[in-house]
Amino acid sequence: MILVLIGYMGCGKSLIGNDLAAKVSYDYVDLDDYIENQEHKSIKDIFKNNGEIYFRKKETLYLNEVLNTLENAILSLGGGTPCFAGNLEIIKEHPKTKVVYLKTSLDELTKRLFNERNKRPLLAHLKTEFELKDFIRKHLFERSFYYNQADLNVSTDEKNVEQISEEIISSLL
Numbered sequence: 145m146i147l148v149l150i151g152y153m154g155c156g157k158s159l160i161g162n163d164l165a166a167k168v169s170y171d172y173v174d175l176d177d178y179i180e181n182q183e184h185k186s187i188k189d190i191f192k193n194n195g196e197i198y199f200r201k202k203e204t205l206y207l208n209e210v211l212n213t214l215e216n217a218i219l220s221l222g223g224g225t226p227c228f229a230g231n232l233e234i235i236k237e238h239p240k241t242k243v244v245y246l247k248t249s250l251d252e253l254t255k256r257l258f259n260e261r262n263k264r265p266l267l268a269h270l271k272t273e274f275e276l277k278d279f280i281r282k283h284l285f286e287r288s289f290y291y292n293q294a295d296l297n298v299s300t301d302e303k304n305v306e307q308i309s310e311e312i313i314s315s316l317l
């Protein structure tokens with residue numbers, strides 16, 4: 145099985161993905177890290193030098209590549225991956241995938257992302273916490289259409305990594 149973690153930036157995909165992989169002895173792949181390794185560049189530099197459209201093309205290319213090579217694995221996607229280029233259909237049509245949406249509240253995402261926004265190309269231009277929250281609210285609204293098509297929705301607020309992993313394992317593995 146390939147367990148695919150989706151959700152907005154800052155929802156904990158990497159942290160929970162690593163924890164899950166260790167608990168069930170699956171491989172762990174983070175699509176952002178995979179892209180950075182293949183392109184020999186950080187995501188931030190890809191956005192800066194080549195633009196978002198180039199990034200989205202590479203994201204689809206490498207998503208297909210990892211789905212075709214992984215066996216038993218946890219795969220964390222970028223926040224935007226399921227929302228572009230038919231990527232969600234590709235994932236859902238794959239015979240071995242299960243998709244989990246890590247759902248985090250707007251307040252919690254704003255709190256987590258405010259100090260890290262400079263590392264995130266889509267958020268770096270937002271100056272105040274108010275602007276960031278407004279941006280996330282609208283962005284999340286657009287993206288929820290895709291996120292809500294997951295096989296399992298797991299709310300992450302007020303839960304630790306351990307609790308979230310156990311909830312996913314007992315529901316899907």
Ligand code: S3P
Pocket residue numbers: 151152153154157176187221222223224225264265266
């Ligand atoms: C993006 C999320 C990022 C990364 C890129 C674009 C998005 O991944 O793929 O900056 O569109 O939401 P994380 O969700 O892992 O931060």
